[in-house]
Amino acid sequence: MSSVGPALEVRSLTKRYDGVTAVNDLSFEVHEGEIFGLLGPNGSGKTTTIRTIMDIFRPDSGEVSVLGEPPGRSRARIGYMPEERGLYDNLKVMEVLVYLARLKGLSGSVARRRSGDLLERFDLADRATDKVNSLSGGLRQKLQFVVCLVHDPDLLILDEPFNALDPINVALFGEIIRELQSAGKTVILSSHQLNLVEALCDRIVLINHGEAVLYGPLTEIKRRHSPDAVRVVTPDHLDEELPGVGRVEERNGGYVVTLEDGAGPQDLLRGLVGRGVSVEAFEVVSLPLEEIFVSVVRGGGDG
C-alpha cells in the first residue's frame, strides 16, 4: 500500500488569480506517516495550495505529486475536509455518509459499517437517522471529519479543522489525529491557529503572502529560534556572576537567565551545580510558534 517517495511533494507551485499572486514559488514535502502543519495567517495561500493538491485548481506553474501521482489520480486514498463546510442539509446523517463513502468507491455494506463505527467513535451514533440540518455547528464539524475518514484514507488533508470548535472537541480531534498517525496515516493540518496545532505537528511549513517563511521539523525550528535563555527555579539567589550569563531577571517565582553568545545551557547547568545551587526546575525557554512567526515576518524572512 505504501508508495515510493514522500506522501506529498510540492515544487515551485505558483497560482495567480486576476493578477494577484496567491501562492508564489512554494515548495515543501510531506513525509509518510507524519503530522504536517501547513500554517500561516488567513489569506496566506494555504487553501489555494490545498485546492491545487486536490485537483480543484490547476497550478499556473510548478508541480504537485500526491502519493506519487499527479493531483486527481489517487482520490480514493485521500480524505479531505474543506475549509468551507457544507453537507446535504435535508438528508439523514447516515445517508450522507453512505453516499459520500460510495463515491470514494466503498460498497454499500462496507460504507454502512464504517460509518456506524466512526459515528460511534465521534459520539454521534444516536444521530445517525437525524437530518443533517438538525445538528449543531460542532456536531456538523464532527460529521465532516467522519466524512473525510469514512473510506479509510492513507492521506488526510484537514483545512482549518479546529475552526469554531469548542475546547473539548479540539481535544477529541487532536486525539483522533494522533491515533491516525499511529495507524500509519499521513495527516496534513492547515491552520492559522498556530497555538492549537503546534503541539500536534512533526514538521511544518509556515507561509505568508504565498511564500514559505519557515519550513522543517518543528523542534529544529523552535531550537533555531529559541532566544538563548533558560528558566531556572531555585530557592537560592542567582546573579550575573555565573559564567556565560548575560542577564538575570526574576519572573514568576523563578529566574530567566539570558545566555551570552557562545554559551550553552549545559555550561550554565554545570556552573549552577558546581556552585551548589539547588535546582528545582531547569528548562530551555522556547517561544510559541506564533511569536517565532511574528519575529520572522518582522525580521524579513527565516534568519
Added chain:
Amino acid sequence: MGKVWVVARHEYATNVRRTGFLIFTFGVPLIGLALLVVTSLFSGQVGGFVEGQFAGGEEDLKVGVVDESGQFTPLMPDYRGRFELFADRESGREALRGGSVDRLLVIPGDYLESGRVRVVSANGESSGTVDIGLESAGIYDFLVDHLLRYRADAELRDRVADPFRPVEVSLDGEAGDGFAAGFFSYILGILLVMTIFISAGYLLQGVSKEKTSRIVEIIISSITPRQLLIGKIVGFGALGLTQVLIWFGSFFVLGLASTVALSISGDTPLTAILGRPEVFLLALVYYVLGFLVYAVIIGSVGALGTSMQESQQLSGVFSIIAAVPIFFAGIVLSNPDATLVRFFSYVPLTAPTMMLLRVPQGGVPILDIVISIAGLLVTAAAVLWAGNRVFRLGLLMYGQRPSLKQVLQTLRRG
C-alpha cells in the same frame, strides 16, 4: 462508470420522494380521471353507466299518468313500477299530494296534434320540458317508446330517443383525429415538455445547492466533474422518465376505463391515440434526446451562477428558446405542415418541444422525424463535450461568475 451509477442512484432516490414531484406525477392522472368523469357526465353518452352508478334520489322518480288521449293506456303494464295509471286528474293530484307519486304526467286528448303534455309536481306545474327531473324520470323515453310501439323495432326506438353521437373527422386527418383528439395530443405534448423542464430544474437546483454549500469540494475530491454531471443527467433523466411512464400507464388505464364505462366501440380522443403505439415510442425518443440536450445545457450553464437565482437566470434563456414552439401550438393544430412548424422541428434547440407537440397529432413526415433526430443526436454530443468543460469551470469557480471570455477560453483549451 460505477461512480456515475452511484451519483445517478443517489439523485434518483433523493428526488423521487420530493413532495412537488409526487404531487405532479400523480396529480396529472387524477386530473385526467376527473376530466373523464366530468365529460362522461355531460356528454349525453352516459346510458346505463350513469344510471347504474347514480341510481337513487331524484333519478328514481315515480310518475303518475293520466291518459286523456287513450293512446297510452293499453301499454301501461310494461311500465309497471315506475309509471302508475290514474283514471282522472283529480285522483292523480290526490296521489301526488299524498306522496305516492313524485310527478303527474297528464297527456291531453290533443297530444298527437299538439305534442303538449302537463307535468305536475308537488310544488308547481309545468307544461314545458324544463322541469327538473324530466329526463331522468324517463318521460321522454316513455313517450317515444309508446309513439313508436307498433311502428318500429327496439333498435329504431332507441335511435329516435338518442338520434346522433357526433364524431368529427377532418379531410386529411386519420380516423378519429377530431379536434378533441388534437387537443388531447397537445396536452400530452405540453406535459412531456413540462416534465423535461421540471427534471432539468431539479438538476439545476441540486447543482446550485452543492455549489453554494461547497459540498462540491468533497464530491470533486472523490469523483471527476464529468462523472458528477453524467451521473446527475442519468439520475434526473430516469426521474423524468418515471413520471412519463406513470402517465403513459395511467393514460392506458383511463383509456380502457372510458371505453368500458361509456360502452363505446368507436373512437374517443383517448382511444384514438392508444391505437397508435408509435406515438409513444417517438415521444419517448424525443423525450430522452430533449432531456439530454436541455439538461446538459441547463446543468452546465447553471453551474456558472454563484447563487440559485443567478443560475436560473443564466439557464432561463435556454428554457425560453425551448418553449417557443408552445406559442405556435395553434398553428401546429390547424396546419401541421406549415413551414414555421417544420423549421422549428429542424432547429435542435426547439426540435424536442415541437416534435413532442407534433407527434401525437399524427401524420408527421418521416423526413422531419429523421432530420430532427439526427440533429438532436449531433447536438447532444456537442453539448456534452462543451457542457462538461463549462460545468467544471462553473462548479469550482469561487465567489464570482466566470466571464464569457473565461468560458470561451475554457472551451478552446478543451
